[in-house]
Amino acid sequence: MPRLSMVEAIRDAMDCKMAEDESIVVFGEDVGYFGGVFRCTEGLQRKYGKSRCFDAPINESGIVGVAIGMGAYGLRPVAEIQFADYVYPGYDQIVSEAARLRYRSGGEFFAPIVIRMPCGGGIYGGQTHSQSPEALFTHVCGLKTVIPSNPYDAKGLLIASIEDDDPVIFLEPKRLYNGPFFGHPDEPITPWAKHPLSEVPAGRYVVPLGKAALRREGKAVTVVSYGTMAHVAEAAAEETGVDAEIIDLRSLIPLDIDAIVGSVEKTGRCVIVHEATLTSGFGAELAAQVMERCFYSLEAPIQRVAGWDTPYPHAEEWDYFPGPARVGRALLKAMEA
Amino acid sequence: MPRLSMVEAIRDAMDCKMAEDESIVVFGEDVGYFGGVFRCTEGLQRKYGKSRCFDAPINESGIVGVAIGMGAYGLRPVAEIQFADYVYPGYDQIVSEAARLRYRSGGEFFAPIVIRMPCGGGIYGGQTHSQSPEALFTHVCGLKTVIPSNPYDAKGLLIASIEDDDPVIFLEPKRLYNGPFFGHPDEPITPWAKHPLSEVPAGRYVVPLGKAALRREGKAVTVVSYGTMAHVAEAAAEETGVDAEIIDLRSLIPLDIDAIVGSVEKTGRCVIVHEATLTSGFGAELAAQVMERCFYSLEAPIQRVAGWDTPYPHAEEWDYFPGPARVGRALLKAMEA
């Protein structure tokens, strides 16, 4: 089976769908001739022509707005926002329009669009190249929100998202683009090729939205995570020796609540990990649901490990990042109680 | 003591601050000559002149953007967004700029601005005149988020917000503008004048940000709420006879966690009520914090009562609104466990 990096897997997903469905168009800032600042669309313009893969003006609101119009026409646009930190100008079109079209038109119009964007820190990108805004989308009904953590899932989830008739926010942890990351910035970068989840089948396959993956079985505590943090959680479990069960959500909305509840009922303990700022992050929703649904199984308070409630700093990147040490402390604390 | 409606109290706050501080300017769509579609700025242009109270172009992003520039200059702009549902075009300026200015400039520049906006449903406003987007602000560090539930608080909180050197999102439950509302749309509207909290002192006073109010003492269950829902919760307690202690947060960030924890430790039970959609709403953060901090005092799962995860419909308004019946059921359920 071919071994792909996450960038390659994402590109492969688009390539594979563009080949079979001419209603798929790909655009965004620098995605055409150049192939995207992270190279996710490299070669697509050459292969499918300028009307199906092209550069967009630097206007995120326009990018989303025209994508909605294209979607209403019957295309399936896949738009790239260069960094998730720059999605906010397009937020109104996403929230007020993409997410509402089907509802307000009684199903006549809808926006089968995917909005891809790199998220998360770890590349010294400072506060405007490091954000994880997923909770700003999970609060908005009508949207689906997806975050892969590895090449296999990235391709399968992106294909599922492209085929989905609802608008999908597709967050790509940029620190994972070219290799897994366990939260140790000083260790040399290992390429994806050495990781089993870089085995990516050729051609079309889907990883369904709303199905979590079990990354590690364990009996002591359930860790709910996604994106980069799924790997960091694994590292924390190894390093602390806590027998943690690690769930990688893959899609936040729809949420695989059964997988979470099943695990917490077994372990009686729960740690939630994400990179986004803590307050009102998606971890709050997860904690609330676990508490509501597993109240009588919980033996200890649910711990949340998250980015601090500050902007993502540049030099203090690794003080900000919720790395394996912090996750490990939470695991131990969850076990203490 | 004069009795004021919420509209009058809000206007009085601006009037009183504009009279004593010439750096305060008020603007927004239709707020100048006309005095605002809800009349909150009526008379201010006549009194303070066109350069201190004026109409703005219909461009929420520009409204916030120029307010930030004014704030950086040294003014204290109070900008009105006509409906909270229309704040999204201004979301980027709020999130990426107002909230970040102080941090990224090491304290050199900051945005002492207040962004007022009517929120919530109850006036048959449909999906674009009914939203409660507070959670989209509470997730953004650097912002303060305030929601008054009565004239006295509205004036005192607005004055505190205007005097605050950080950007404040000031949400005004429009259904409360002209009278309290207990969630019974069929009952005749009672004016504020009959409510004790319409007694509003003349002149300057502040209700500090970050201090919750106890609306009702009780021993059986703690209800955490804010805005319109503080009144609905009172009605639900009366109607069910549950001895509920009702906390009206008044400001969400900063949060008066002590008030909540103190009460939940006493009652052992907690119901969280808001009008915004449930998933990733501010109730999730509240539930998570209560669970984290009061785990060993909790005798039953925390209940959340909130707007459904759908857009706010027009005709089905009262099926959507989390009225006293639904809150009451949650109170009883919290008591059952």
Add this chain to the structure above:
Amino acid sequence: MSGRLSLHVPEPSVRPGGRPDFSHVSVPEAGEVPRPPIDVNPSEIRDFAYSMIRVLDDRGEAVGDWAGPLSAEELRKGLRDMMLTRAFDARMLLSQRQGKTSFYITSLGEEAIACAHRKALEPGDMCFPTYRQQGLLIAAGWPLVDMMCEIFSNEKDRLRGRQLPGLYSSKEAGFFTVSGNLGTQYPQAVGWAMASAIMGDTRIASGWIGDGATAETDFHSALVFASVYRPPVILNIVNNQWAISSYQGIAGGEAAKFAARAHGYGIPSLRVDGNDYLAVYAGSLWAVERARANLGPTLIEWVTYRAGAHSTSDDPSKYRPKDEGAAWPLGDPVERLKTHLILHGHWSEERQKQMRAEVDAEVLEAAKEAESHGTLHDGPKPSPATMFEDVYKEMPRHLREQRQQLGV
């Protein structure tokens, strides 16, 4: 060093209590502006933005290059469309006053724009309207009953009571679901047109925005994308002089003509008498032909006056003289087309009266039928269970749970 700075805050020429004054609105003679070929270089018609295309002169004669080929039959149909729209508005305004719905927005005085524009489009084209383009649906022959059911949020409302009255959706009629958010549909129209171009289709899009909403950022997005990709889209600005209480000067209309906005994007633009059915049709057709011939976007500023209140929630006497509408120099679109038809012997005051009665009756009958399916607070309504549908294509588990909680 010069003196101190001061803020300029634009102010309409007159406020309540004052005498209406439109001396700032210059009204060129009908026929003055030539009709260029559709492949004209935009730079050659920049002066169009500072003039006004008018066909009907003061006597009601159709003059100049833009005087079009519409038959008397077609013009009578146009007159009827406008009158039907006006009657529909009047009735729905009354229904709102009677509590049968929560809210209503009329298009009084602006009927020519939507009705004549619609006539220039083909089936399959798509409009992205604001809340004040009901004329597009009516001129397309869309059933009044269907529109009213939406207004009454009743059991036959295809939008299931979800939307504010007047925010219709009809894919079949080429009428995109109206947003309550201003401006958002403008870039969507551009995107729809881009899709048509990408697919090598022949369909075109028509986007709509008000003078006030041109200030919105989406306006710029639409123009930038239209400028870059040259899709087949018509970008309509309905300049009816007022937003809610703020006049067009607060949107920048004092400093420049809205039509001139297009110049910075290399998009050709027209400025047209919006109360002149013939001019609206002719201007629309020119833009339609351009778009269809793959020549790209056209921006059109329709100059008109909002003769009624902004909506049923508004009282315009608070911010403008009550009699301002009567002083509006471009007159009333229904009157002007009527005069033209009479001048040419194609119509009479008598037949006008008759048609008035006819459209009133048609509206009344439709209202009766619609009301039989329920009004906002009375009679059959959409089931609350439907509230959870259409959030997603398939109802996810959390919404199924919430529906159960509601017990429906």
Add this chain to the structure above:
Amino acid sequence: MSGRLSLHVPEPSVRPGGRPDFSHVSVPEAGEVPRPPIDVNPSEIRDFAYSMIRVLDDRGEAVGDWAGPLSAEELRKGLRDMMLTRAFDARMLLSQRQGKTSFYITSLGEEAIACAHRKALEPGDMCFPTYRQQGLLIAAGWPLVDMMCEIFSNEKDRLRGRQLPGLYSSKEAGFFTVSGNLGTQYPQAVGWAMASAIMGDTRIASGWIGDGATAETDFHSALVFASVYRPPVILNIVNNQWAISSYQGIAGGEAAKFAARAHGYGIPSLRVDGNDYLAVYAGSLWAVERARANLGPTLIEWVTYRAGAHSTSDDPSKYRPKDEGAAWPLGDPVERLKTHLILHGHWSEERQKQMRAEVDAEVLEAAKEAESHGTLHDGPKPSPATMFEDVYKEMPRHLREQRQQLGV
């Protein structure tokens, strides 16, 4: 019915492997454009947007109305500012390659714009720059060491390591905190200028944006508010032909000149040779005088070429010919000013060489000092505890708790 539609996707005239071609850039003679009075009616100078204000001709002579009153002394200072900026950029680029910081953006080829513009401003005025206006700080005499400490995110970084390298803030130098988000500062500049007007002050604002970022919605917001309230603001567009890999045609520059964007808002605009120090100064001064005299905003398109990479993360050889910069018809700003000074006997190649050595030494010395306070991965840094400061004016309880959790 015509043929089928197709999408137009603009494409630069040449791609890697091709011969650089700037035949589409028309370069008018220096001195061709007259200098109007500052209170000119904007409608009278619309043609300026389609021409170019140039002072230095091919020989280096200063010609025409805009040839200004700068003394030889001032011009030598201008030359030095540009050379210092260039040396600073070169050194910081090297530091980034050496791993002393994460990222850097040079302003190679665009030095005249920031340096000469700064000269036209007064203390107290406020610039709202992008990341490519370091010349504003350098020409203002702001300490290089302070700038470098920011770039190295070291213990003396006043921004405490929080910001990306080059996103300076200096209230004292009239340099607003640079945002990583494109365009956002443009309406802020307008708001700052509105505040100055509201307070009856005399200070003016200068906002900055790139050709690519004019597509952002904030661009429109700024122009709308500037059009309506006429505040004392200069709206600069630095058209350096490229965004990252996309050329100015993708921002609409193929369809129209960016300077023409102003026309739709009734804002006067200039289009100026941005590689001509004298023209930049003269154009800036005209706008400054207008603003200061309460005549309102001016938009200026500075025509230039981004001679370097977009940033250290970019490799321009992937999307444009390597030698494109050499073919740029407006030449190099340092060379052109040098030639002018030499032509008039105010300068020599010898002194030029000397100055080059001088600025290199100045930069090197500053770098040494800055490095002694630490670099990104080496030496003293800001304390992680500061990470929790300045989120709010006073640290709220939840941040105090989080700081404790971090254990700092």
